[in-house]
Amino acid sequence: MIIGTAGHIDHGKTTLVKALTGVDADRLPEEKARGITLDLGYAYAPAADGGVLGFVDVPGHEKLIHNMLAGATGIDFLLLVVAADDGPMPQTREHLAIADLLGIRRGAVALTKCDAVTPERQAAAADEVRALLAGSAFAAAPIFPVAARDGGGIAALRTHLDAAAQAADRARDDGGRFRLAIDRCFTLAGIGTVVTGTVFSGSVRVGDTLTVSPPGFAARVRSLHAQDRPAERGDAGQRVALNLAGDFSRDAIRRGMWALDPRQHLPLERFAATLRLARDEAQALRHWTPVHVHLGAEDVTGRVALLVGDTLAPGTEALAEVVLDRPLCCVGGDRFVLRDTSATRTLAGGRVLDVFPPTRHKRAPARLAALRTAAAGDLAATLAQQLAANPTGIVLERFAQGWNLTDDAASRLWRTLELVRVDTRDGTLGFAPAAWAALGEKLLAALAAEHERAPDMLGAEHERLRRLTSPTLARAAFDRLVDEALAAGRIAQTSSWLHLPEHRATLSAADGDLWRTLSPLLDAAPFQPPRVRDIAKATNLAEDTVRALMKRVARSGRLYPVALDHYFSDDAVERLADIVAALCAEHGAARAADLRDRIGGGRKVAIHILEFFDRIGYTRRVRDQRGTKDEHVLREAAAPRQWKME
Template identity: 50%
Template sequence: MIVGTAGHIDHGKTSLVRALTGVDTDRLKEEKARGISIDLGFAYLPVPAGAAGAEAGQGGVLGFVDVPGHERFVHTMVAGASGIDMVLLVIAADDGVMPQTREHLAIVDLLGIRRGVVALTKADLVSAERRAEATAEIRATLAGTSLAEAPVVPVSSATGERIDGLRESLFAAAREFGAREAGGKRVRLAVDRSFTLAGTGTVVTGTVLSGRVGVGDRVLVSPSGLAARVRSIHAQNRPAQEGVAGDRCALALAGEQISKEAIRRGDMVLDPALHAPADRIDATLRLLPGEPRPVPQWMPVRLHHASAEVGARIVLLDDAPLAPGTQGRVQLVLETPIAAAAGDRFVLRDVSASRTIGGGRFLDLRAPARKRRTPERLAQLDALALDDPGDALAGLLARPPYHVELSGFARDHALADDAMARLVATLGVVRVADKDLSIGLAAPAWERLTRDIVGRLDAFHHENPDLPGLGLERLRLQVEPRLPAPAFRSVLQGLSRQNLAVLDGAWVRRPGHAVRLNEAEERLWQAMAPRLGGADRFKPPRVRDVAGLLAVDEAVVRRVLKLTARTGRVDEVAHDHYFLRGTVAEMVGIAADLAGAPPGVFTAAQFRDRVDTGRKVAIQILEFFDRHGVTLRRGDLRRMNRHRLDLFGPPADHEQASDGAEQITNAEQDTTLGREASPVGRPDFKSGRGREPVSGGFDSHSLPPPFRSAR
């Protein structure tokens, strides 16, 4: 257990710690000369057998953090008070409650420290009446604070009066307290000192706020991001193989950029998975009753968190001003990022460092810069305000947008992988994974999402039977809950495996749906197909030429060719210039053959001669290949992209597919293998002449975005 002192200057905090432990915590020359504490001091007191963890060799030492009482060093006091388990509030019997007594008590209350004892020091210098008067004053001061029920013990460091009794009460508190739960959390240690020790190297000291750290562990210093390895550990002033939550530890660190100067008070040594410094944090803020006026918008303050101190601005999130003695939600915009975790306590002081303003708890470390006061956002903050991470996660999943980025939630709450896995299992969360992204949805939201996707696809096919499917991005923006694009693609992959949806390039469709020509269109296609193939297949007639040959309206020919392009029978290589899919695949083979000979590249002239067509048409064909990534152009030379050689394989036989057992198309095969799907129905040229918008998410002038399967 860590015990921290608090109280006014010259009330005997350091003398009391020395009387309890035999250790003088004033280590600086200036402290010795001036007789006051300037920096944090540390002492340790072995706990007799019988206290929590004493037999096991862990938790058998009380750690004392002695803080300065001068008003100029309140910022140091806050750094020392963060992470303590119990406060030893020191009040001199002759002076009674003084200004720094009240400020230190307010800080202890804001930090949520509930265990404490009041030492009425210098009791030997006053009468029994004065002791009773001072005790009554203390009781009145403690009323309404976290230490309202703390015992008041008169002591004298000079005569030793009741020092043994106070020591025993601390031992009893240690037995009752036990040890902090170290499991389920990742390690975080708040650095309050950094120095070099001969024969050891760079050493940092601080309180382990969560988790456990062992010799040989890889850690990061945040927010700087310096990587280090733990060479050795002293926990509670004893050599140890590991330090756990609640221990004061000294870590000897080794690393390429690790030095005494590179690490300073306010840094955090932590598990590398937790390194994500925050500079915009939503929080609850309680304003102290003694403040002269409400908090204005964009008020500058000094933020104290753990051992860090940074400048910040307050953005009010509630409608009403935050009045003295009240609590509200705010956003803290920091001048420099800090390493923190959701639920951490903080203290705010004014920019002149003359008074403590208030404090509270961090709610969200990734607060938005915009739309921070919408009803949906405030509802999320209601969930994040719940103390238990499981309750907070359940609350978030039940509120818009009805999904949570699980890896980010675990990181910001310092949860270990096993603890997060237990939460997910307990709550029945449905996980959607894509590379490093892991999105969680509650079971009802997942069912609603899948029903919405299937329903919208059915409705789209009913209204647009001649279109290959609905645009992937358009579908994502229509359904609820709306997921990030990578997660939504993973959802569609899962639905594809369940035979509920099919990914066809940039389109999404239902199994069994295929673009089919009506009887008249099919007859026209059968008349057109021979004229696109045969000996002149590398220079087929354009739309207007086909219309003239068949004495059919040009618009009708164009519509039928568009439909057949969507089925993968033809490809529109240039404006109104369609090639049979087999011909396109044959031309890919010709280009690959040309590039197969040293030096592995070919020219447009070589390709023109092989396909025996004009230069203009040859250039259009090669530019079509360039756009689809089949060829890679460098100046006048091209080489083949071997990963795209099968992009224009034979089209799927949609006519043989049935609703009960949809065969796998080339597009689905490519998706499964992680390649871009076959470009069925992809208009890809710049000319807009004679084109109408294509419903489904994209117009006919743009190439749909590539689809890549999730890992």
């Protein structure tokens, strides 16, 4: 358990920590010379159950709140220190407000310097503390009168902390990928770079490769200490020191950065959150107020954009978007504190709800409803609402990243909602079962409408049907939709045309007679068929008559317009596709010269054929390694073959 001190300057926080642990947490020469704490201090003590209690001692001066916040965001238990002679003072109140805004709910009060006051003053100070705590999360926190210098009351306080640590271990959720908020970075001779911080989630082991974020460089864990002891592993809730090695300079790492699982490297400049203004604020918080944002051990400036109304009254909550002046890292559920631009007053606190906020319609009712669901803390309901709002699916890895879910936790969530999952180049798309079924119905409706519009056509090409069904649907998802419809017999495929099983496209009697006259000319040279003008000359027909017939036959699925006025039979296109696939397998790509040699004829026709396959989505054009010649490679979704004509 990590215990954080809090309280006014000169109320004996560091002295109390030394009485509890035997360690002087003031490590800087200036701190020892001046007798005040300037930066975070750390101490450790064996716990009754064999574990280790970690203490973060924070400075109490009003000008050092930013240092206090760097340590407060990672603590489990608040030890509020109040001197019996002074009673609650300004930083007592501010530190308590910060703990409340950070969502810290477990704590105790150490009433210090009891040996320097009368029993009556001690009782009065305890009453003042009770009045201060009333109405807060610490209203029932026990008060321990102590005299740190002679040890009075220390044993009772220590017993309580041991019991609280055992309860914290039983209640702790160690889920999530590894995230450590760096609050110190230094170099040791013969060891190298060392960073320390509190582990927010997950675990780390010696030998792991982490990402230091936001910069994004890799660092390998050479060794580590957990709770001030050499260890092979560090876990959530522990104070951990990591000896990092990697290709980075000595000053590349600073307080406020994160050492984390590479999959959680997610620098961002805005996030949506629920925000609560401090109860004792004198004025309402206005939309677009500039602030200091304290999250993890970071302090970055930014602004608050309220999503409901233009002001937030003291003591009330609202949905907001926090816009940052430079990137930081966070995930859903992280707590943060806002202070004013002069960094002299704590304004508000909140909890991150969405690290991928939309750029438009931020105040739309559906968007606000989704944020309120996220605020309730039910991830299944949050995901279900996102899926309902995105019928073309959401990237599941992105959702898992935003909420820091392990692979096992994410898989359990996907199974709970019985999601339809489709692997794509950008990740796994997830669909609610009802939304997936609705897409299937839209596909059938789109085909039916196409048949009604063009009854003389065999059906719709694959890509055209995707645009008619849902133009924003990922191609991999549409391929899966088509495959399922074909397997169920709900649609049929003839050559490259998709259609309803009962639909038939037939030429008129006159067109059929004319086509039977002309088709032998194309079959005679399948890879070098005559152009429209050549067919017209050979048959003494008008060019316009031949051209119009070719277009009508192409609509029935028997021809493809490979180039202007140059039609190939469907059988020829199938065979050419096999040849192109073979060239790609043999040479890594298909080139016009190789295709020309394989099929005969001129290079210009070979170029037209390859450009046709690019156009319909079977291949894509790339440049060779020297950048001098065009090559054509198969697209990932080219097999099984489904032409994607425009």
